[in-house]
Each structure stands twice: as structure tokens, then as C-alpha cells.
Amino acid sequence: MVGWTDIGEARLLAPGEHRVVELPGYSVLVVNLQGEYFAVENICPHDGGELGGGExxxxxxxxxxxxxxxxxxxxxxxxxxxxxxxxxxxxxxEAGRLLLAQEPEEGWS
Ligand code: FES
Structure with missing residues (x-):
């Protein structure tokens, strides 16, 4: 069963904003795209670039x-x-808090 990490108040990540969250084993880029939240790994699979510093x-x-x-x-x-x-x-x-899954989706069963 996948756990969740509370990464703070949802209202503090406004539309158009992003932040990098460090989880055990993963660096994750969390973004607010027009009120919807998405998260992908922060490390580029090409050669390790940090996507949080990208455009x-x-x-x-x-x-x-x-x-x-x-x-x-x-x-x-x-x-x-x-x-x-x-x-x-x-x-x-949940209750105004952003919860981030501790494992990527492909690891979910
Ligand atoms: S494109 Fe080369 S590290 Fe991302």
C-alpha cells in the first residue's frame, strides 16, 4: 500500500507555480497547472538535469x-x-493540504 506525504497547504502552490519535493529515493517536481496538481520526477532521464530549474x-x-x-x-x-x-x-x-504519493504510479498495484 502506497503512503502519502503531506507537502503543505494547497493554497501556497498557486496556479502556474511549482516546487521540488524530496521523498526517500525520489526528487519530485510538483506543479499547479490551472488549479490541477501534477507531479513527475525532477531528474531528467537523459543525463540527470534538474527539471525544477527548467522552463x-x-x-x-x-x-x-x-x-x-x-x-x-x-x-x-x-x-x-x-x-x-x-x-x-x-x-x-485533502482538507486543504497537498498529499503526494510516496511511490510513482508505475509501482502501484
Ligand atoms: S536533456 Fe540532457 S540532462 Fe536533460
């Missing part, structure tokens, strides 16, 4: 190192030089 435009993030582009909603790689998708993490809001 977020619409629902995509561009790696600051070599320009690979990823969907923030699905983790799908949209432009090289990366060829692997990002892991995705579930986010939910």
Missing part, C-alpha cells in the same frame, strides 16, 4: 541542460535528447 510552459517542462521536453501531465517525453518518459506521482488535496 515550464503550458503543461510541459524543458530540461535546462540539453532541452529535452516532457509532459507534466503524463511524464511523456516530447522532444529529444531524452527518450525515456518521466515517472509520475499522484497528488491529492
Amino acid at each position: 515550464i510552459e503550458g503543461d510541459t517542462v524543458t530540461c535546462p541542460r540539453h532541452g529535452a521536453c516532457f509532459s507534466l501531465k503524463s511524464g511523456e517525453v516530447l522532444a529529444p535528447p531524452a527518450f525515456e518518459d518521466l515517472l509520475c506521482f499522484r497528488v491529492q488535496v
